[in-house]
Amino acid sequence: MNGPQDLGGQMGFGPVAPEKDEPYFHAEWEKRALGVTLSAGAMGHWNIDESRHARESLHPADYYASSYYEIWIKALETLLKRHGFVTQDELLVGKSLGGNARAKRVLQAEDVPAVLARGGPCNRPVGADARFKAGDRVRTKNFNPEGHTRLPRYARDKVGVIDVVREGFVFPDTNAHGRGENPQWVYTVVFESREIWGEGADPTLAVSIDAWESYLEPA
């Protein structure tokens, strides 16, 4: 979706302002926000693509006014309500009002190291050969889907070159919406800056994205 998350090339946000010796957390609640988000995700009722889509579906004014942990928490509330684990009334009163929601899995403290060390690989076998090879010229799709996609606006309808053929990966555009993993080949596609930014582009710059095969056509 053409949402607030799609930031490449946007202007007006000011300087980057890196913080010297930045702490890992800026408040105690951020620690809990990280842990609650990961623990709830570990229940296994939604995938990372649905999580990302919940975050980018915040109202743009809300998204830009929120820190990243705030974005996580707001999206987590949406996911928990959508999947029947909490109600709006419970969020208002701050305690359980009953119900019989059961999780597929509950992440226990003793399992955390193994679960984090294992992660969640998203590569999958694809039942077809890769359509493109390194060096091929490709044009990215011109589309504006209302649902989740990982093709940023700045890289749509642009000609680039296949830099690396990766492997099959879960397709976020369907997986985010419960329509299956539908794995596709992923490629690193590199674009000259002028193709993307046109007049005045930094001539020394090249930008690459990682693109699923259905985002690409031969050029």
Add this chain to the structure above:
Amino acid sequence: MAARVRALETILTQKGLIDPAAIDVIVDTYETKVGPRNGARVVAKAWSDPEFAEWLKRDATAAIASLGYTGRQGEHMQAVFNTPDQHNMVVCTLCSCYPWSVLGLPPVWYKSPPYRSRAVIDPRGVLAEFGVTLPDETKIRVWDSTAELRYLVVPMRPAGTEGWSEEDLADLVTRDSMIGTGLAREAA
């Protein structure tokens, strides 16, 4: 927001859906165990051991796993090597994708609109804000992490470090140098 997070944790705990002790372990992991020191060891080893560097170039996931760094947001790794001709910089314009297994949790600026918007269009301007000026002719490659590949920049080895131990070399490798918004520290 503190009250809102507390409410969520309380509700989910009362329903038996999460274990608050698990949250403590998660926080401890990313405060004390998984951080940029991991990535610094990978880089120092690549600087010291040409065979490891070659492996890292070819199959970063396996090479990094051989040092014990695996898992969440590091499942599919690619190392990109800076050279005198090309500087590499990593961003996630669409969210906050970052190689947790080697760098830990991302800094706030990495997840925020100024960096995410500008890294792909004005990397030299961004670098200047980090105090980095590259020669005009140096090529810049910006890697937008739009899929599940996670990128680790291997900065150039500082001059005057011949014969240094991996441990001493790792001290020169900053977090920012592995994102591409910095360079390795100079040898003291």
